[in-house]
Amino acid sequence: MFDLQIFYNYLANERRYSVHTVRSYKSDMQQFITFGQSINKDFDPLTADHMVIREWIIFLMDGGDKPRSVNRKITALKTFYRFLLREGLIEQMPTEKIAKPKTEKNLPYFVDKSPMQELFDCFEFPDTFEGLRDRTILLTFYCTGMRLSELVHLSIPNIDFYNSQLKVLGKRNKERIIPFGIELRHALQIYIQERDKISAEHNILFITSKGEPIYDKLVYRVVNKYLGEVTTLEKKSPHVIRHTFATHMLNNGAEISAIKELLGHANLAATQIYTHVTFERLQEIYNQAHPRA
Numbered sequence: 183m184f185d186l187q188i189f190y191n192y193l194a195n196e197r198r199y200s201v202h203t204v205r206s207y208k209s210d211m212q213q214f215i216t217f218g219q220s221i222n223k224d225f226d227p228l229t230a231d232h233m234v235i236r237e238w239i240i241f242l243m244d245g246g247d248k249p250r251s252v253n254r255k256i257t258a259l260k261t262f263y264r265f266l267l268r269e270g271l272i273e274q275m276p277t278e279k280i281a282k283p284k285t286e287k288n289l290p291y292f293v294d295k296s297p298m299q300e301l302f303d304c305f306e307f308p309d310t311f312e313g314l315r316d317r318t319i320l321l322t323f324y325c326t327g328m329r330l331s332e333l334v335h336l337s338i339p340n341i342d343f344y345n346s347q348l349k350v351l352g353k354r355n356k357e358r359i360i361p362f363g364i365e366l367r368h369a370l371q372i373y374i375q376e377r378d379k380i381s382a383e384h385n386i387l388f389i390t391s392k393g394e395p396i397y398d399k400l401v402y403r404v405v406n407k408y409l410g411e412v413t414t415l416e417k418k419s420p421h422v423i424r425h426t427f428a429t430h431m432l433n434n435g436a437e438i439s440a441i442k443e444l445l446g447h448a449n450l451a452a453t454q455i456y457t458h459v460t461f462e463r464l465q466e467i468y469n470q471a472h473p474r475a
Contacts, residue, residue, distance in 0.1 A: 184228050186211060189265055198354040200331075210258035214238055227262070228271060232279045235259065239280070249283035256282055289459055290425040295433075297412035298324060298426065305411055311376055311391055316404045318373040319388060319396075323405070323420055325366040327427035327445050329353075330420040334396055337385040338374065343367060352446040360444060428456045 186208075193199045193207060211227070217238045218225035225234075235256075242252050259277055266272045302321060307313040322333060332350040340349040346367055347359050374387075381393030388396040401420060409418035428441050442453040 183226050184266075184271070189262055192265055193261070200353065206254070207258045207261070210255040211262060213255070214259060217241060228266065230276055232276045235276060235280055239283070243283065249285040253282045253285060256280060290429075290455060291415055291417045291422045292426040292429045292459065293409065293413050293415065293422065295430055298430075301408060301412045305408070307408075311380065314373055314376055315388060316408065318369050319401060319404055320408055320423070321366055321369050323423040324427055325362050326350075326360045327424050327431075328360065329424065329446075330398060330401060333388065333420070334398060334401060336387045338387050339385055341370060341387070343371065350446075353448075356446065358443070358446045425456075425459075428453070429459050432456050432460055 189211075190204055190208060193204050194201075199207070214235075215225065215227060218227065218230060218234060221234070221237070239252060239256070242255065243249075247255075256277070259280075260275070263272065263275050263277050267275060302317070302324075307317045319333065322328070322336075326348070328336075328350055329352065332352060336348065336350060342348065346363065347361050349357055349359055351357055370387075377387070377389060380391065381389055383393065384395065386395040388401075390396060390400070405420050405423065406418045409415070409422065415422065424445070428445060431441050431444070432438065438453055438457065439450065441456065442450055445453060447453050
């Protein structure tokens with residue numbers, strides 16, 4: 183059987199996929215192989231045809247897997263066979279005849295403008311280092327639209343206060359520059375003064391009260407806690423603030439191509455979902471306001 187580690191190394195080193203993505207691909211490939219071996223103990227993914235893949239998809243759907251999850255697994259297979267084709271190990275893609283299950287397009291959750299203003303203008307954060315840090319974290323998310331992983335790994339040398347820009351490392355290790363305004367600049371400067379009193383051992387911007395770099399779960403708790411003070415949304419996560427950033431920018435006249443660059447999306451299709459959010463809001467306003475709606 184083909185040594186799958188070669189494929190995983192390709193994902194990590196050449197495609198520059200994140201550790202999380204490579205782990206997901208490993209899981210998907212192992213599930214596919216386990217299914218194939220349940221049919222034929224000598225199953226080899228190199229010789230699999232589209233019929234086996236279709237049977238696997240049916241098996242997953244019958245087992246309760248959601249279309250979105252199944253589509254991700256199909257993407258993993260397509261990437262695998264595309265790699266084999268490139269290496270000359272197969273002559274034809276067995277996934278060519280595979281159609282992905284249709285998925286419902288769920289509009290992203292976002293917080294309205296008023297609650298976000300309330301959070302930063304009216305809500306009183308604790309007069310502690312944690313309170314200062316937490317407000318700065320929330321403001322950084324809202325003013326830049328960066329991802330959770332980008333915020334957690336943000337370092338002080340990557341903040342250019344003179345030009346009001348910061349540099350983040352996004353998906354597939356792609357760097358991008360994000361501008362920021364006066365309010366965030368002032369908040370970051372005050373926070374860094376207090377931060378440096380606790381730790382000067384490393385350059386990671388956001389730290390715990392013990393001086394250690396902040397981590398994902400802590401940021402999730404911070405965002406969930408404070409968004410819960412101003413909104414009743416079911417989902418209250420860093421990604422919701424990212425959606426909020428994009429939606430508010432679009433609603434205030436920003437071009438979608440500019441929002442794409444700010445968010446670090448690889449293509450415009452990923453950004454266009456926010457136009458649906460805006461249209462939904464326009465539809466709601468129309469239904470409420472027009473006498474013949």
